[in-house]
Amino acid sequence: MCLAIPMRIIEIEGFRAVAEVDGVRREARLDLLPEVAVGDYILVHAGLAIATVDPEDAEETLTFLRQLADEVQ
Amino acid sequence: MKYSEEYRDRELVHKLSRQIQELTSGPATLMEVCGTHTMAVARFGLKSLLPPQLKLVSGPGCPVCVTAQEDIDAFLALGSRPQAMLATFGDMVRVPGSTTSLERERARGVQVRVVYAPLDAVTLARENPQKEVIFFGVGFETTMPATALAVKVAAAEGLKNFSILSVHKTMPAALQVLLGSGEVKVSGLLLPGHVTTIIGPEAFSFIPQKFHISCAVTGFEPVDVLLGVYAIVCQLADNRAVVDNVYIRAVKTPANPRAQALLAEVFRPEDATWRGLGVIPGSGAGLREEFARFDARQRCAELLARVPPAKPSACRCGEVLRGTLPARDCPQFDRTCTPSQPLGPCMVSSEGACAAAYKYERE
Numbered sequence: 552m553c554l555a556i557p558m559r560i561i562e563i564e565g566f567r568a569v570a571e572v573d574g575v576r577r578e579a580r581l582d583l584l585p586e587v588a589v590g591d592y593i594l595v596h597a598g599l600a601i602a603t604v605d606p607e608d609a610e611e612t613l614t615f616l617r618q619l620a621d622e623v624q
Numbered sequence: 625m626k627y628s629e630e631y632r633d634r635e636l637v638h639k640l641s642r643q644i645q646e647l648t649s650g651p652a653t654l655m656e657v658c659g660t661h662t663m664a665v666a667r668f669g670l671k672s673l674l675p676p677q678l679k680l681v682s683g684p685g686c687p688v689c690v691t692a693q694e695d696i697d698a699f700l701a702l703g704s705r706p707q708a709m710l711a712t713f714g715d716m717v718r719v720p721g722s723t724t725s726l727e728r729e730r731a732r733g734v735q736v737r738v739v740y741a742p743l744d745a746v747t748l749a750r751e752n753p754q755k756e757v758i759f760f761g762v763g764f765e766t767t768m769p770a771t772a773l774a775v776k777v778a779a780a781e782g783l784k785n786f787s788i789l790s791v792h793k794t795m796p797a798a799l800q801v802l803l804g805s806g807e808v809k810v811s812g813l814l815l816p817g818h819v820t821t822i823i824g825p826e827a828f829s830f831i832p833q834k835f836h837i838s839c840a841v842t843g844f845e846p847v848d849v850l851l852g853v854y855a856i857v858c859q860l861a862d863n864r865a866v867v868d869n870v871y872i873r874a875v876k877t878p879a880n881p882r883a884q885a886l887l888a889e890v891f892r893p894e895d896a897t898w899r900g901l902g903v904i905p906g907s908g909a910g911l912r913e914e915f916a917r918f919d920a921r922q923r924c925a926e927l928l929a930r931v932p933p934a935k936p937s938a939c940r941c942g943e944v945l946r947g948t949l950p951a952r953d954c955p956q957f958d959r960t961c962t963p964s965q966p967l968g969p970c971m972v973s974s975e976g977a978c979a980a981a982y983k984y985e986r987e
Contacts, residue, residue, distance in 0.1 A: 602874045616640070
């Protein structure tokens with residue numbers, strides 16, 4: 552039940568956003584994250600955006616993993 | 625699916641798996657606290673990628689599963705109110721109460737509506753002014769802000785036909801009790817990434833400090849889960865116990881202050897009964913006095929006082945939730961308890977340990 556999937560914001564009106572993943576659109580409330588902008592990725596749970604997905608941090612994890620993988624080889 | 629698919633990369637999964645195998649020196653049991661982790665572990669077959677000395681057990685992190693039988697019976701009883709319209713997350717519909725379930729009540733004519741968001745229940749109330757909409761507030765810290773927001777919106781609109789039966793629960797208190805009992809011996813905990821987006825990793829720092837258990841906050845894709853295991857195995861190799869955050873793309877320190885403020889504005893801590901763990905002081909979330917008119921426990925106190933005590937059941941979900949009985953070792957599993965004839969919530973919740981084992985791990 553704690554599932555929250557990364558969705559891209561395509562529209563914002565006040566505290567409401569429309570966000571999309573794989574062609575599926577859903578409304579999400581932005582009360583916890585008023586600073587987000589169109590194009591940002593948010594984690595949506597039960598109709599509420601609970602966190603933003605930080606692109607730099609996402610890349611940092613992948614870079615770490617690729618380096619770790621190289622060490623093993 | 626950006627930010628999902630990259631973390632399902634087969635090559636990274638296998639290389640992480642090899643790294644974990646190399647670093648594991650002795651037997652260790654890790655608990656995946658969160659039901660969504662349990663489901664991810666089963667769905668992606670991650671146990672098969674771990675060395676045999678490393679055991680993964682499920683914990684108390686499925687909110688539907690830890691809901692006490694008497695609370696389920698209470699919500700079912702609310703369906704007898706004359707204009708009741710019961711609103712619930714879909715996961716709860718087939719969970720058996722002592723004598724019935726929402727699914728069976730719906731077949732008998734009780735109005736039951738499945739909602740995706742608590743705010744959808746507010747919409748139901750707005751659109752059905754002749755009905756009394758009661759929302760079953762189930763969930764941990766991840767879900768609580770959505771319920772708090774629904775209560776605030778209902779208050780701002782002055783809705784008189786909306787209330788919630790809150791059985792929301794907070795995770796750190798349950799872990800404190802579970803680990804303090806000494807019943808389950810774990811060396812590491814995979815901590816719930818989405819709960820932690822709300823409460824912050826620091827909310828779990830008592831675990832390494834008090835119990836010397838290595839922890840990793842992690843996400844829900846296969847690479848995330850294995851990265852969490854890797855972080856714990858690294859700590860174990862160095863005899864370290866800290867809370868590592870390996871879900872940095874979503875979990876920030878400190879936690880979102882708006883979420884904290886919203887929860888504090890609407891909820892107050894109260895004692896809560898957990899299936900399998902009993903009463904845990906301060907681990908529940910009641911509505912603050914200012915929102916008492918939206919509290920189904922207060923609005924329907926007379927009816928709820930007449931609900932008979934929960935009937936004893938052969939279900940052993942309690943032990944499964946404490947990590948002391950693997951789902952497949954339960955004598956009822958796949959015999960008298962199946963998803964179509966469930967004895968308890970762990971077999972029907974989409975993230976129950978028994979449901980996960982039934983769907984993905986049956987021999």
